[in-house]
Amino acid sequence: MKKLKEINWEKVLFIFVMASLVISTIFIGFKMVVSPVSLETGMQFTRVKSDYTLMFFQCLLGIIAMVLPSIFEKKFKVIIPSYMLILYVIFLYCAIFLGEVRSYYYTVNHWDTILHTFSGGMLGALGFSFVSLLNQNDKVPMNLSPLFVAIFAFCFAVTLGVVWEIYEFTFDGILHLNMQKFTLENGTELVGRAALMDTMKDLMVDAAGALVVSVVGYISMKTQKDWLQKIQFKRAHTK
Template sequence: MDQEKIQLYITRFFLFLLLAAVIGNFIAQNWLNLFTSILAIILIYLPAYLTDKNYLHIPNGLQFFIIVFIFGSMYLGEQREFYYRFWWWDSMLHLIYGMGMGFIGFVMVYVLNKNENIDVGLSPIFVAVFAFSFAVTIGVFWEIFEFWMDNIFGLNMQKSGLIDTMFDLMEDCVGAFITSIIGYFYIKNKKPSRFQRYLSEVLEKNRKFLKK
C-alpha cells in the first residue's frame, strides 16, 4: 500500500470521527463542540478543494500535515481534552504550527523573489527573517483571538492565561526558527531534501503566481 492511500484512509477515519462528533454534540446540545467539529471538517476539506479547483496546489504531504494538525488541535485537543491530559500536547502543536507557518511565509517571499514583475533580489537572510516574522505575527494574532474569545464568550482557550500565551509564542518562535534556518540553507546550498521537494512541487504547480 502506497503512502497516498494510507493518508487517504487516515483522513477518512478522521472525518468519520468528526461526523460522529457532530451527531453526538448535536444530540447533547453541546453547541461549541458542534461548531468546532463542523469547522474542522470544512478545514480538512479545504486544501483538497483548493487543489482540485486549481486555485492553489498543495502537495499531498503538506495536505496531510495540515489535516493531522487540524484533527490534533480541534478534535483531540479540544473535544478529547488532550490539552489537559498531556502537558506536552499544546507545545507540540504550537511547534508544528510555527514550522508550518514559517514554510508558508518562506514560500510567499520566495515566490515574490522569483516573480519576473518584481525587480528586486532578496538575500537568503532576508527571506529567512521574513518567514520567521510572518509565522510569529500570525501566532500573535491567534493569541489575540484566544484572548477575545475567552473574554467575550467565556471560553478557556488561553488555559493558564499569560503563562500559556507566552509559552505558546515561544514555541511558535522555535518552530518558525527551525523552518527559517532550513530555508536559509536551502537557498544558500540548494541541497536535495524533503523541504526542497515540497518547495519545488509548490512552485512547479503554482507557476501562475510567477508569470507576468
C-alpha cells in the same frame, strides 16, 4: 505489499479525520443541549455547556479548515505537496479531535506545547512557500537574499501565531470559552502569572518552531540544497 503502496493514504487520512470531526460535531451538538450550564454545589465534576460549546466550534472550524486547501489550490492555481497536506491534516486531528474532544490538552503533558511548536514550523515553511511562489511569477520579478527570505518566514509565522492568540482571547470573552486554558478542567480559574502562562508559552514555542525552520531554510538556500522542496507550494501549470 504492492497493494498497500497503491492506496492513496492522503485520501484515506482525509476521510478518517473528516469523519471523526463530523461525528464529533453531531454528538457534541446533542451534549450542548442536555448538559448543565454550570456545576452545582456537591455535584461531581462533569463537562458543562461552555465545554461542549468550545468543542462544537472547534470541530466546525476543523471541518472548514479541512476543505480550505482544495479551495486555495483552485482559487490561486497552486499545487500543495502531499507531504504538507498530510502534516496539515494530522495537525488538525491532534489539535481538535485529540486535543479538545479527547481532552489531551489536560491529560497529556505538554500536548499544547508540542502542537504549537509544530504549527510554528509549518507556518515558517508556509512563509518560504509564499516567497517561492512569487519567485515563480514572471509579473513580479524578485531577487531576494536568503537572509531576507528567512527573516520574512520567521516574522510571517510569529505574526500568524499572534493573530491566533488574539482570536482565542476574543472568542473566550464573547462565548465564555476556555481556548487559552485560563481555567483548569475541574473549573478552577487561574490568576495572575499562572493565567498568562499558556498564552506566553504558546507564543514562545511558536517562535521557536518558526526559528528552527527559518534557519534550516536559510542554510538550504545558502547552500543551494532542496531540504524544504517537499513541503513547498508550487504553481500549477496552466495552458
